Amino acid sequence: MSSQIIKEITAANDDYRASFANGGLPLPPARKLAIVACMDARLDPARILGLQNGDAHVIRNAGGRSKDALRSIIISQQLLGTEEVLIIHHTDCGMLTFSDSQLHQILQERFNGNDVKDIDFLPFSDLQQSVRDDVEFLRASKVVSPKIRISGWIYEVETGRIRPVSN
């Protein structure tokens, strides 16, 4: 099965590797940095922050929630030496548009059975507060060193700007 998208991305990858020149980069991030950002299609952490290949771990999930990123953050810090975390949520986020119970009801209606009844989908109703909550979650974690610098940001999908929320 080869979808149209697969034809397109493999063609794009042919172009990418024709000029590829970063084959010797080490595994640990050069700038000792980890980004936690939303999966949103309009938010590209590398482009908006000027990251180069090899600079930073980029962890992304629905909302950019730090609780959901904890497994990855522990690996990033304890095994690969990152020392700073930037948490980036954004304006017009889908997480502002539904509640946990609404999504569970949708799943119940669309599928004949539901094996994810216990999932917390981590939606939020206040964008700034969600950033603060996620910074605090990491600061309060027993497995994140107090030496790790953690800051929280909002990306404006309308303007391309990042603005600080919690530093």
Added chain:
Amino acid sequence: MSSQIIKEITAANDDYRASFANGGLPLPPARKLAIVACMDARLDPARILGLQNGDAHVIRNAGGRSKDALRSIIISQQLLGTEEVLIIHHTDCGMLTFSDSQLHQILQERFNGNDVKDIDFLPFSDLQQSVRDDVEFLRASKVVSPKIRISGWIYEVETGRIRPVSN
């Protein structure tokens, strides 16, 4: 507290938004696509696949594990209409270098207490198998429609190439 990195990324963002011209993109991904990829600093999904702003959800975690991405995938498919998933693991992955018990022991030694004893860090010992496992995990999920196209890939950090594992 403003680290050197924060000065650098805010300066880079000033440059980005000076030429920003994508302010009117809609929330749902234009290509109805979701990527699940590793957080590795050398793997930039947008660059290696030729993605433009607004094209695709990008979910990233340590290893690019689909089990850890399920919350985000459900939101992507049920609320934002994506119809295809690409799972991308990569050569020289950190997940090949440790075991769950080793990392739990590191946490026990470095922190005075450990509130994440139940976390499965999802390491793997066989790169191709990990991709197949993650494709199968989604295909077997009761909350992923059989209409969703799911494929698995390995990105070669040495060459810039993606190669198919499971299509």
